[in-house]
Structure formats: C-alpha cells, structure tokens
Amino acid sequence: MFDIGRICMKTAGREAGRYCVVVAKEKDKEFLLITGPKAATKVRRRKCNINHLEPTPLKIEIKENAPDEHILEAYEKEDIYSKLRILKPGEVPVERQRKEEKAEEKHAEAKEHKEEKPEHVHEHKEEKKEHKHEEHEHKAEHKEAKPKKTRAKKAKKE
C-alpha cells in the first residue's frame, strides 16, 4: 500500500491536510521517508509515522531517494496538479490576482488626481509667501526709525 511513489495525505502534525510522496522506506517498519516537495505542497523531506498518513489512489514513477527536482518533473508529466487541485510552484490564485489588479487600478487613478492638484496648491502658497515678505519689510522699517534708548541712558549716567 505504501509503495515508493505513492501519494499520501498527512493527517497529524503541523502539516496536516497536505499531500506528500513516499520516497524511501526506513529500517523501522513504522516509519517512511516522505517529501512534498516543499515547492509544491510545503511539506519538508523527513520521516513520518505510517499511522499519520492516509494513502490515495494516485502514484508516480520515481526511483528510491529521488531528489525534489525529479519529483516535480514527474508531477508535471502525469498532470497531478490538476488531479489534486493544487497550485503549481510560482502560481498565484485567481482571487489574489484580481485583488492585485484592483489595487493597481486604484494606485493609477490616485496618481492622475495628484498630477492635477499641485497647480492649484502652489498658487495659494506663493500668495502667502508674498504677504509674509511684505509684513517683514514693514516691521523692519519701523525698527530702524526708533532709536535705542538703552545706550543713551548709560551715557547720561556716566
């Protein structure tokens, strides 16, 4: 039942509910070496108890202790991604694609609005700056007209 190449599902642990492949048999009769591979199902290469696995009717042709790359090639040959209804490595689900497209459209619209506004804002700022310059000049004129009393007082005392 648990032959090399048999696709199983983990029923216990942190990776429960994910698919894996039997790669080799351990010396202990209770343990097997399994892998997802990690790029496809996020299950790492490790030994697992037979009681924590549930076999499926699917099987792929691989050698004992095959690397993850050969297993991924066998997955594509036998079209296992569609049979198990899982995503290929690097593929994005349809719902996330739609959300990303909507976010890009909103970002583009916000940029167009920003390009139109700056002309209106800069006019107000320039008027305020001119008004401030006029006030500073007015204050400076008044300061120069009034003499400083402190030095005159000191001279009289002396």
Added chain:
Amino acid sequence: MHYGEKKNAFAKCAVCKKPLSGVPIGRDSDIAKLSKSERRPERPFGGHLCPSCSRREIKKRLFESVQ
C-alpha cells in the same frame, strides 16, 4: 468576608466536548497579553477540535475529494 478570584472555564472540543490540550486557561486580560502561537497549537483546527476529531475531519474531506 472571604473573597476569591474568578476563574475561567477550560477550552473544550467543539465536537466531543473533551478538554483541549495546548490552550492556556486564565482571565481574558491575561490571555490577551500572550502571543498568537502561545494561545493555540500550530495545527489545522488547533484550539477548536481535539487531535482525534481533527484527523477524522481531514480523512472525511479526503474521501469526498477523491470521489
């Protein structure tokens, strides 16, 4: 007068009502200070179903998908 502290009830499985392991017991103010991984086990259905009920649920979904 003798006053005592209030105590919260332990967490139970949603199906079989057994007490759940890995879920701390305490007042809401104390549990809110813990991190997310300290409040429940890192497992599907962790903090909601016990291990035996969660295995049964996973196998049931596998049989439905295969058929």
